[in-house]
Amino acid sequence: MKKLALLSVEELLDQLEVLVDQREDGKDYLLNSIISTETALLRAIKADPESDYTLSISKIENDLAEHLVKYGTYLKTEYKKDDVAAQSTLKQALRYDRTIPLAHYRLGFLAYKQQAYNHALFHFQHAVxxxxxxxxxxxxxxxxxSYxxxxxxxxxxLYLAVDAQRQSLEISIHNDVKQTKINQLTLSPLYELIDANSSYLAQQAFQIKDSEGQRGASWEEYEELIDGDASDELMLDMTGREIWARYGGSAVKLTILNAELLRTLMLNSSEAQPLAKTDLSDLFSVKSGEIxxxxxxxxxxxxxxKLLKLKLPLDVIGMVAKPLNGQDTSYFYRATDIPFVLIEHAEGGQ
Known part of the structure; x- marks a missing residue:
């Protein structure tokens, strides 16, 4: 196979279509190749100012940025998240559109986890x-x-302020510096604010959604839910590095495409309002076009x-062959038969 840099725009478009088809036919390891091909396509179009595709550059950049934010964390494998890949692809997305709130938010959270508070401050400021x-x-x-x-x-x-206060105290102690006496107790209000904020964030670490609505949950509540005997509910757990569907003590690992499809059906469909292919255009293709x-x-x-492995008492995905609106075959989640529970991290869902 020729290197991407040697392919023409038309060849890259053809290759992209093949990769998308293969991925949606069940080859769940092609995200990296797809995004690499999209990147090469954009580079090839920009290199030729006379190209017929020049007017499409803005749209291609926007689409690529969205795909990097949406799928970047799964570039190594569609079954497992990777923080290093996420950080790299989120930064790449911002090169195409520096105003993406969600990209800044996720980069801020990754930096915060690493205690890189200066970078976290930068990205959270821009996200807001x-x-x-x-x-x-x-x-x-x-x-x-946003909250x-x-x-x-x-x-x-606050963490940066505490660190600055600590450094100024060290300098004043070990150097001949003219100073105002610093009472160490002045740091306590800062720590109290940090503790109060951290306590709230810990209590809202997870977002749990079901047919009744949504609520926040702590790590302890999440573990109780995972370990509990909720045999009558189908649980979609998107919180870890791997995505799991759970039911009655059994579990099956899902790809990101499996999970997003199930999530969308759970949250947005019913027997009265089944979802047709046109309702899922963003989900089914990493490039624009008819599904x-x-x-x-x-x-x-x-x-x-995948769900058959959970020994569910019935097929939770219902089908409407000829909807009243005249669209193609549509599907819905049977929430009245088997209730669902969706669990996601509060910090950006995936």
Whole structure:
């Protein structure tokens, strides 16, 4: 196979279409190749100012940035998240669109976990500001994420203030510096604020969604839910490095595509409002375009095969062959038969 840099725009477009088809036919390891091909395609178009595709550059950049934010954490394998890959691809996404609130939010959270509070402060500031300026951005923050961003922003600044206070005290002790006496107790209000914010964030570490709505949960509540005997509920757990569907003590690992499809059906469908392929255009293709009904049906079939391993009492994915609106075959989640529980991290879902 020729190197991507040697392929023409037309050849790259053809290769991208093949990769997308292969991935949606069940080859769950192609995200890296797809995004690499998209990147090469953008580079090739930019290199030729006379190209017929020049007017498409902005859209291609926006699509690529969205794919990097959405799938970057799964580039090594679609079954497992990777923080290093996530950090790299989020930064790459910002090169195409520096105003993506969700990219800054996730980078801020990754930096906060690493105690790199100066970087966390930078990204949370930008997440809040860009979300304020562009609330309709396709990758904007939810209200809950906006609130969390402000708390993480506050904590990052407080940690930096504490560190600056500590360094100034060390300098004053070990050097001949004219100073105002610093009472060590003046740090206590800062620690109290950090503790208060951290306590709230810990209590809201997870977002749990079901047919009744959504609520925050702590790590302890999450563990109780995972270990509990919720045999009558299908649980989609998207919190760890791996994604699991759980039911009655059994569990099966899902790819990101499996999980996103199940998540969308759980949250957005019903027998009265089944989802057709047009309702899932963003989900089914990493490039824009019409979704073939065969892809939708195959993806549903693969998800059903995974869920069969859980020994569910019935097929939780219902089908409407001829919806009243005249669309193609549509599907819905049977929430009235088997209730669902969706668990995600509060810090950006995936």
């Amino acid at each position: 500001e860009y979300n304020r300026l562009s609330p309709q951005h396709k990758m904007s923050l939810s209200n809950q994420q 969390h961003a402000l708390l993480y922003l506050s904590n990052s600044a 073939k009904i065969e892809r939708y049906v195959k993806s549903i079939s693969r998800l059903r095969e």
